[in-house]
Amino acid sequence: MSEIVCTECGAELRLDDDVIQNEILPCPDCGVELEVMSLNPFQVALAPEVEEDWGE
């Protein structure tokens, strides 16, 4: 179990062991989406905004 700090609001997030690169993690406090940019060292950044042609 790892912990990260939300880049937007500073909330602490606990991560499951099976987290993967580029996974999207919603912050439970402020609701922004964080993207896992690196596993080692563990780094997150604000996920990109949804673009017009994104979807199913």
Next chain:
Amino acid sequence: MMRVAMIITRARAEEKLLLKAFQRRGIEPELIRDEELVLNPLAIDPRWSEFDIVFLRTLSTSRGLYLLEYFDRWEVPTVNSLRTANICADKFKTSLALARAGLPQPEVRLAFTPRSTLEAVGELGYPAVLKPLVGSWGRLLAKVNDVDAAEAVLEHRQTLGNFAYHVHFVQSYVDKPHGRDIRAFVIAGQTICAIYRSSSHWVTSTARGALAENCPVGAELQDLCQRASDAVGGGVLAMDLFETEEGLVLNEINHGMEFRNSIEPTGVDIAIKVVDYALSLAEQHRQDGSEQT
């Protein structure tokens, strides 16, 4: 050991479920981000020849389509195929494919100016639904109940900078009994499960908060989905259908399905079924390759 590439825009819950499903089959796919890729149409990057199958899970429709054009040119096997994605990515192309196959769908029209679109909506009758040709998750859908609303929406569309919004796709509004529609999950023509999507809002997308419950797969649903799958080129598809007094009607077909909310209500392990299909295609490609050498 099968070699699988999975191209992603971001890793959603679905990509994680698919990754775990591949791992349950003893395969570790290589995850590749679409934003890192540069395509040269004159020569194939040798890295792609190492894979038995490339699984497109891009969120971006345009990136996915260009990647599929590239892989199709170099005969790299993919899920889904270029043909399927080209048809399903565009609502008018989907409508044409369904019409060619004689399958039931709501009345639709395509028009190029606000004036001709208003005439088309007037012919179809109000309410009607204006949709972007490319789009998902209920984005920019507009139910117009009268000509005033249609004029307003069309004026707004015309001011949007993207030229794609200046081609207007109109669909007859289908009143949903019980406020629900059906989402069917179809792999190689087989409907593996389906859900009812219920909402008090007229848009019944689970991405917009609709509730999902199991929908039994009867003969009518299975038969229609099989024929629709054939009409658009097959593969891994999520089909949206309306229930009407005349029977089921096809609304949309998605080639990059999301399924996280449908596993629990249906009790079907959708990810493993998708993965097994992808691996069967890869195996077929291997056999075809060994027969040619």
